Amino acid sequence: MAEKLLYEKRGEVAYLTLNRPEVKNAIDIETHELMCEAWRDFRDDPKMRVAVITGTGDAFTAGADLKTHAPEWQTVGPMVGRERLEDGLCGITRGPLSRITKPIVASINGWCVGHGIELSMACDIRIASDRAQFGTFEVRRGMHPADGGIPRLVNACGVGVALEMLLTGEPLSAERAFTANMVSRVVPHEKLAEETDALVQRILRCDQAAIESAKETVLEIIGRPLYDQLRVEAMWGYALCGGNMSVMERSQQFFDKVDRGRAGATATPL
Numbered sequence: 001m002a003e004k005l006l007y008e009k010r011g012e013v014a015y016l017t018l019n020r021p022e023v024k025n026a027i028d029i030e031t032h033e034l035m036c037e038a039w040r041d042f043r044d045d046p047k048m049r050v051a052v053i054t055g056t057g058d059a060f061t062a063g064a065d066l067k068t069h070a071p072e073w074q075t076v077g078p079m080v081g082r083e084r085l086e087d088g089l090c091g092i093t094r095g096p097l098s099r100i101t102k103p104i105v106a107s108i109n110g111w112c113v114g115h116g117i118e119l120s121m122a123c124d125i126r127i128a129s130d131r132a133q134f135g136t137f138e139v140r141r142g143m144h145p146a147d148g149g150i151p152r153l154v155n156a157c158g159v160g161v162a163l164e165m166l167l168t169g170e171p172l173s174a175e176r177a178f179t180a181n182m183v184s185r186v187v188p189h190e191k192l193a194e195e196t197d198a199l200v201q202r203i204l205r206c207d208q209a210a211i212e213s214a215k216e217t218v219l220e221i222i223g224r225p226l227y228d229q230l231r232v233e234a235m236w237g238y239a240l241c242g243g244n245m246s247v248m249e250r251s252q253q254f255f256d257k258v259d260r261g262r263a264g265a266t267a268t269p270l
Contacts, residue, residue, distance in 0.1 A: 003019055003034075004018075004019055004020050004028070004030060004031045004034060005017070005018060005019060005031055005034040005035055005038060006019050006056075007034075007038045007041070009045075009047075009048065012047060012048060012049040012050065012204060013048070013049070013050050013051070013052060013200055013204075014038070014041075014042045014045075014048045014050070014051040014052070015051075015052050015053075015054075016035065016038050016051060016052070016053040016054075017053075017054055017055065017056055018031070018053075018054070018055040018056065018060070018061050019055075019056045020056075021055075021056045021057030021058075021059070023062065023065060024057070024058075024059035024061065024062035024111060025055040025056060025057070025059050025060065025061040025062060026061065026062045026063060026064065026065035026066075027061060027063065027064055027065055027089065027090060027115060027119075028064075028065035028067070028068040029068050031065075032089055032090055032091070035090045035091050036090075036091040036097065038091075039051075039091040039092055039097045039100065040091075040097065042100070042102065043097070043100045043102065048102065049102060049103075049203075049204060049208055050102065050103050050104075050105065050200050050203050050204065051102065051103070051104045051105070052104075052105045052106075052107055052196060052200060053104065053105070053106055053107065053119070053123065054106070054107040054108070054109050054196075055109050055110065057109075057110070058109070058110040058111065058131070059109070059110040059111040059112075059116075060106070060108045060109055060110055060111060060112040060116050060120065060132065061111075061112065061113075061114075061115065061116040061119065062111060062113055062114060062116065063113050063114020063115035063116050063117075063137070063138075064089060064114060064115040066141065088122075088147045088148065089115055089118070089119075089147045090115070090118075090119045090122075090147075092104065092119070092122045092123070093118050093119060093122045093147040093148040094147055094148055098122060098148075099216075099219060101212040101213075101215050101216045101219075102212060102215075103124050103125070103203050103211060103215065104122075104123045104124050104125075105123060105124065105125045105126075105127065105196065105199060105200060105203075106119070106120040106123035106125070106126040106127070107127055107192060107193070107196040108120055108126060108127065108128040108129060108132045108183065109129050109131075109132070109189070109192055110129060110131055110132055110133070111132070111133050112128075112132055112133065112134050112135075113133070113134065113135040113136070113137050113171065114135070114136065114137050114138055115145075115147060115149075116134075117134060117135070117136050117145070117149050117153070117165075118145055118147045118148045118149040118152070121148065121149065121152035121153065121156060121182070122148055122152065124215060125184050125199065126182065126183040126184055127183065127184060127185045127186075127187065127192070127195060127196055127199060128174045128177065128178070128183040128185070128186050128187070128192075129174065129186075129187065129188075129189040129192045130174050130175075130186050130187065130188055130189055131174070131189045132173075132174040132177070132183075132186075133171040133172070133173060133174070134165075134171060134172045134173075134174075134176075134177045134182060135165065135169065135170060135171035135172065136149060136153075136165045136166050136169065137169050137171075138169075139166060139167065139169045140169040144166060145166075150162065150166065153165065153166070153182075155222070156181050156182060157180045157181050157182055158180075158181075161180045161182075174186045185199075198270075201261075201270045202261060202270065205259075205260040205261045205270055207244065207246050207250060209240065209244050209246070210240060210244065213236055213237075213240045216236070217232060217233055217236045217237070220232050220236070221233065
């Protein structure tokens, strides 16, 4: 039997590929456990700087595999929500693994529905194939999102788009998802891997301490009043400037016009 999750490390990048194409990469309990294990390994491996998650075949993921999850949900009782506050499905949707400070990119190759929305929205950057479709179909099955789908849709796309998706159970095209701020870019399907790699290279050219601090600052300021947001940013930003030994070296590269990925008259390759 093929592995349900392919986990591969190439250089400084960890690749997670959902590998159940026969069920549109639906996430059963075992796949959830494998993903949690992979995320912990990515978080704890100092050689890994970026993670990319995608799917096999024509789907990113069709969401939670109801054949394994629905029976469990019906028997665990009303306290299950409290019991699972620190255990989000697929790991990064809630709990400690949702605070991984290394960048995570979702390369959305096809259908992204149900829990797929929650998983992709828990990533930091989403790049989608023009064949991708997005939907929160849970309401058609007597449920609604419980692993970050509603808060992240509201925060990223606004109340209007979130309610349209949640109340109709109808999918959005990749282009509509782009206009709704659900994804950062939409690219031709055959160029998705190439464009994802180019995006990863742009992340890798940056200082790791800086990007991790920037991500952690974003996570920390969400939900705070503007006054507090500004104070958190200043505290963390100036602490990074004063404590990161690569600042002078990287600044000199900028002065000398040799830093990676420059644009304009002094362009340099990534």
